[in-house]
Amino acid sequence: MDNRQLKMFLALAQSLHFAQASEACHVSASTLSRNIQSLEQRLGVMLFERDNRTVTLTHHGQLFVQYAVTSLAQWDLFKTSLNVHQNELLGELKLYCSVTASHSFLHQILSRYRQQFPRVEIKLRTGDVAMSVSRIINELEDMAIAAKPDVMPAGLAFQTIGLSPLVFIAPTKRCEVQAQIASHPAAFMPWSELPMIVPEQGIGRKRLDQWFKRKNVRPLIYSEVAGNEAIVSMVSLGFGIGVVPKIVLDNSPLQHLIQVLSVSPELAPFEVGICTLKKRLKNPLINSLWQVTKEGIDKN
Amino acid sequence: MDNRQLKMFLALAQSLHFAQASEACHVSASTLSRNIQSLEQRLGVMLFERDNRTVTLTHHGQLFVQYAVTSLAQWDLFKTSLNVHQNELLGELKLYCSVTASHSFLHQILSRYRQQFPRVEIKLRTGDVAMSVSRIINELEDMAIAAKPDVMPAGLAFQTIGLSPLVFIAPTKRCEVQAQIASHPAAFMPWSELPMIVPEQGIGRKRLDQWFKRKNVRPLIYSEVAGNEAIVSMVSLGFGIGVVPKIVLDNSPLQHLIQVLSVSPELAPFEVGICTLKKRLKNPLINSLWQVTKEGIDKN
DNA sequence: AGTTTATGTTGCAAATAATGCAACACAGTA
DNA sequence: TACTGTGTTGCATTATTTGCAACATAAACT
Structure with missing residues (x-):
């Protein structure tokens, strides 16, 4: 049936x-x-x-x-x-995603894809996940792995691949920041005095701003950076506290230098998916990856 | 798929x-x-x-x-x-429907059913379609062909089989009623003076009452009868005007004595289906006919 | 016995998807 | 040019599906 x-x-x-x-x-x-x-x-x-x-x-x-x-x-x-x-789909596909995504989600999808369409050349470009949607809309890329926008831009097709909690991270090695954290119970963290490493833009930034607003706290922003991997680096070096999707941490070689802070309320999770322009789904090349992705979701 | x-x-x-x-x-x-x-x-x-x-x-x-x-x-x-x-489903099934339904809808369903479940004994009882639902609810019957009620009684499972327009009928042979009709254009029919043969109860009756109410006319009811076939008989004999589902007419041996009047607005069509108590759908006997009916709907 | 744990099912409100109507686009025909 | 026949699309409505929470039940501890 x-x-x-x-x-x-x-x-x-x-x-x-x-x-x-x-x-x-x-x-x-x-x-x-x-x-x-x-x-x-x-x-x-x-x-x-x-x-x-x-x-x-x-x-x-x-x-x-x-x-x-x-x-x-x-x-x-x-x-x-x-x-x-079909005599072998042939051509090239410009694909954009973050470094992390290329390690986790994308990897499993592409390995399946390659089996079915070995003749399609994938042009993979990695960068800050926050840029994904705009690069798609400007047609700089054919498809991208992106975080699901809170309001979906018109004409954008988005297919969720997975969720990842958005977590606060702090350094584990002894340093000023670490000391500040260690000396307060989780419920009484002095947020306005902790230096934050925050994303320059994107969903993560928005969620964070809302979170502080709700807590009625003005955060101490130490620096704004682009790219979740950069945040992990900065935090691991002891510059401050950051917020990243947990999956970034799971794939990071620096994860042993990082601890996850439990906060309340928790941040809404990051929704990761693949996106492209709706009108371009008719393109057989784009459609092929779209379909493989769709089936991949249930197959594991 | x-x-x-x-x-x-x-x-x-x-x-x-x-x-x-x-x-x-x-x-x-x-x-x-x-x-x-x-x-x-x-x-x-x-x-x-x-x-x-x-x-x-x-x-x-x-x-x-x-x-x-x-x-x-x-x-x-x-x-x-x-x-x-399954080693042959065995047992008996009490089924209720109108005479007309037994000729049209039910016939095709039962012929298919018999092929698949030849060992089930069908106890078919015919009668006024307006009684169907109440007979089901009182568990006098296992299943019934019925008109879809305007408000579905709780616990009743109903599956639509087909639609039939509800039409006004009049005698064609020369008689008093026929003369009245012939002497007026359709738009100026003197409804309050035409004798009506109406169903005692049921959907047809409700629709008719609403129709007259909307037209702001008090109908001249010549007689109230039970069973659509009875209405056709009365009308064909010249007793008055009636309202029946068109399908009753199509199956009537009297149809050459009957004309359909075009009225405005038209009555909402009659929705015919098979029904039973929801809780009894688990019964394999009842379920078997239910399923055969369901598939029969798309197969023509 | 009484409590806890593990497990499948069901009521219900919310989210999603399917549907039909009406409007549209397009190409032959009168 | 207007008209007809045909498939597609926007949109509001309807129907279905979903997950959460509550429930029911039975085993396993205490």
């Missing part, structure tokens, strides 16, 4: 555990539950036996596994066969 | 005409158009060549026809195989 539903079914058939399967499919347990119910209703048969403690496949469920597997395989097969007949 | 979309695609591939195909699928042309677009986008390939005058399958489209056909066939196959393993 519907591939998404088949995938959910298979995930559950494999793990026999709603919570795990739902996580694997990036949906809530209730969604999974209701999708299975709908499948069962359409087939007029129970697929799983659940007794609130264990989940097991019924006989019909086992048969349906076979169906689901072959059905999904045939879909993949067909799509692959299209590529063959 | 999604069966509904595959069916739309095949319908279009067959007729090569959006308007026709969309009608065959019971959707608007715009819906069909957008579904095809979405399919094309997901595949990253054009399936049809349209030049605003003609529609033709592309090469990729032709390949996709094969895929779609086998994919749908396999789904059907699987569902059939379930029935085999």
